[in-house]
Amino acid sequence: MSKIVVVGGGAAGLELVTRLGRSGLHSVVLVEPATHHLWKPRLHEIAAGTFDNELDSLSYAQHSACVGYRYVQAAMTGLDRQAKTIRLDRSVDGQQQMQYDYLVIAVGAVSNDFKTPGVSEHCLFLDSAAQAQQAWERVNTLLRSGQQQEVVIVGAGATGVELAAELAKVNRQLSRYQQATSLTVTLVEASDRVLPASPVCMSEKVQRELENQGVTVLTGVRVHEAEHGYLVTSEGARFKGDLMVWAAGIKCADWLAGLDGLATNRINQIQVDVTLQSVTDSDIFVLGDSAECPQPDGTFVPPRAQAANQAAAHLAHQFYRLAKGATLQPFVFRDGGMVVALGHSYAVGTLMQGKLILRGRFVRNLYDTIFRLHQRVLFGWGRVTALVVLKRVKYLLNPYYKGNI
Known part of the structure; x- marks a missing residue:
C-alpha cells in the first residue's frame, strides 16, 4: 500500500x-x-x-x-x-x-500584486478564508459608521466582479434595515473590459449589470501605487478607498x-x-x-x-x-463554460466555448449547482439535499447578511 x-x-x-x-x-x-x-x-x-x-x-x-x-x-x-x-x-x-x-x-x-508599491501594506487580498474573514471585519466596521464609505476593488476578473456585485447587493439592503451608511463600490481594471479572459459579449453583459447595480466600473486604468486610503493611477489620478481590495492577476x-x-x-x-x-x-x-x-x-x-x-x-x-500496475493516462481539460455570479439572483455564463451566452436567475442556479456538485463528491447526494433544504429554510428566516449592524 x-x-x-x-x-x-x-x-x-x-x-x-x-x-x-x-x-x-x-x-x-x-x-x-x-x-x-x-x-x-x-x-x-x-x-x-x-x-x-x-x-x-x-x-x-x-x-x-x-x-x-x-x-x-x-x-x-x-x-x-x-x-x-x-x-x-x-x-x-x-x-x-x-x-x-x-x-x-x-x-x-495567490493574488499577484506585480510588485506595485504599497499594495501589500494597504490593500486586502482574497486568497484564503482567513483573508476573506479579515475583509468582512473591515466591511462590517464600515457598515457601522453611519457615513458614506468608499470601496475600491482592483482587478475585474471573476473574483473582483463577484465581490463588487455582492457588496452592491449589501449596499442596497442597507436601506431595508434603515441604516445611514452607504457604500460606493468602484471596480478598477487595467484591461479595456471586465473579465478580459472571457468572450467580449459576456464582458459587455457583465459590465452593464454591474453598472445597473450601482457599481462604478473603470477600465483601462492601471494602478501605479497604493497609499493609506488612496490608490494612485499611472496617470497620477488618486482614488479614495476606505477599503481597498486587490484582485488583479495570480501567481x-x-x-x-x-x-x-x-x-x-x-x-x-x-x-x-x-x-x-x-x-x-x-x-x-x-x-x-x-x-x-x-x-x-x-x-x-x-x-x-x-x-x-x-x-x-x-x-x-x-x-x-x-x-494495478497500469500506465498513466494524460489529463485533458474539457471546458464546460464559465459562470460569474452577480449577486444572489443573477449570473452570466458562457457555454459551448463562448458561443452561447446565458444570463439571469437560471444561470445563478447553475452557479449554485456547480458548488453542490463539489459537495456531492465530498458528502454524497443525501447530505447535499439536506443542506439545500436547510439553507432554504434558514434563508427565509434570517436577514440577508450576518452581523449586527
Missing part, C-alpha cells in the same frame, strides 16, 4: 483525498494548515458577510474521520526529493518531516520556486507533463492552479475551479491504475 501525501485542502486536494480515502487502496494523508474547507470561488461571499459558515464549510478533522484519510494540520515548508520527505512548519508525531511514496502538491495560487507562492530543484515558470507554477507529474520528479504530482499543465493543442490548463475538479478526478483514477 503506497503512502500518498497531498499538500493543500482546496477544491482539488480535498476531492482527491476524498476519492482516494474511499477507495482504500492507499494510505492517504492531507497536509493543510486551516481547520475548515471553504470553496474558494465563494470567498467573496465571506468578505461581504453573505456566506453561511454553518452549512457551507467543512471540518477537515470530521471529514477525514468519515472518509478514511489522515488530516495533519500543518503547512509544508520544504522538500527533500532524495529522501522522499517534506518538511512541516510544526512537529507532527514528534517529527517535522513526513515520508511519502507519492507527493501531490495542490496549494493553489503561486514564492516558496514553490525553491522546492529542491522542481522546475517552475515565471509565476512560480510547477511545470508538469500531461500526466500531471512534475517534469523534474515522476513521484511528485501537481494539481490545480499550482500546475503549469500542457494540453494537446499547445495551450495550458487554465487556473479555474472546474479544471482543478477535473484534474482531481483524473488523478484519483490514475492512482488506481498505478496500484
Whole structure:
C-alpha cells in the first residue's frame, strides 16, 4: 500500500483525498494548515458577510474521520526529493518531516500584486478564508459608521466582479434595515473590459449589470501605487478607498520556486507533463492552479475551479491504475463554460466555448449547482439535499447578511 501525501485542502486536494480515502487502496494523508474547507470561488461571499459558515464549510478533522484519510494540520515548508520527505512548519508525531511514496502538491495560487508599491501594506487580498474573514471585519466596521464609505476593488476578473456585485447587493439592503451608511463600490481594471479572459459579449453583459447595480466600473486604468486610503493611477489620478481590495492577476507562492530543484515558470507554477507529474520528479504530482499543465493543442490548463475538479478526478483514477500496475493516462481539460455570479439572483455564463451566452436567475442556479456538485463528491447526494433544504429554510428566516449592524 503506497503512502500518498497531498499538500493543500482546496477544491482539488480535498476531492482527491476524498476519492482516494474511499477507495482504500492507499494510505492517504492531507497536509493543510486551516481547520475548515471553504470553496474558494465563494470567498467573496465571506468578505461581504453573505456566506453561511454553518452549512457551507467543512471540518477537515470530521471529514477525514468519515472518509478514511489522515488530516495533519500543518503547512509544508520544504522538500527533500532524495529522501522522499517534506518538511512541516510544526512537529507532527514528534517529527517535522513526513515520508511519502507519492507527493501531490495542490496549494493553489495567490493574488499577484506585480510588485506595485504599497499594495501589500494597504490593500486586502482574497486568497484564503482567513483573508476573506479579515475583509468582512473591515466591511462590517464600515457598515457601522453611519457615513458614506468608499470601496475600491482592483482587478475585474471573476473574483473582483463577484465581490463588487455582492457588496452592491449589501449596499442596497442597507436601506431595508434603515441604516445611514452607504457604500460606493468602484471596480478598477487595467484591461479595456471586465473579465478580459472571457468572450467580449459576456464582458459587455457583465459590465452593464454591474453598472445597473450601482457599481462604478473603470477600465483601462492601471494602478501605479497604493497609499493609506488612496490608490494612485499611472496617470497620477488618486482614488479614495476606505477599503481597498486587490484582485488583479495570480501567481503561486514564492516558496514553490525553491522546492529542491522542481522546475517552475515565471509565476512560480510547477511545470508538469500531461500526466500531471512534475517534469523534474515522476513521484511528485501537481494539481490545480499550482500546475503549469500542457494540453494537446499547445495551450495550458487554465487556473479555474472546474479544471482543478477535473484534474482531481483524473488523478484519483490514475492512482488506481498505478496500484494495478497500469500506465498513466494524460489529463485533458474539457471546458464546460464559465459562470460569474452577480449577486444572489443573477449570473452570466458562457457555454459551448463562448458561443452561447446565458444570463439571469437560471444561470445563478447553475452557479449554485456547480458548488453542490463539489459537495456531492465530498458528502454524497443525501447530505447535499439536506443542506439545500436547510439553507432554504434558514434563508427565509434570517436577514440577508450576518452581523449586527
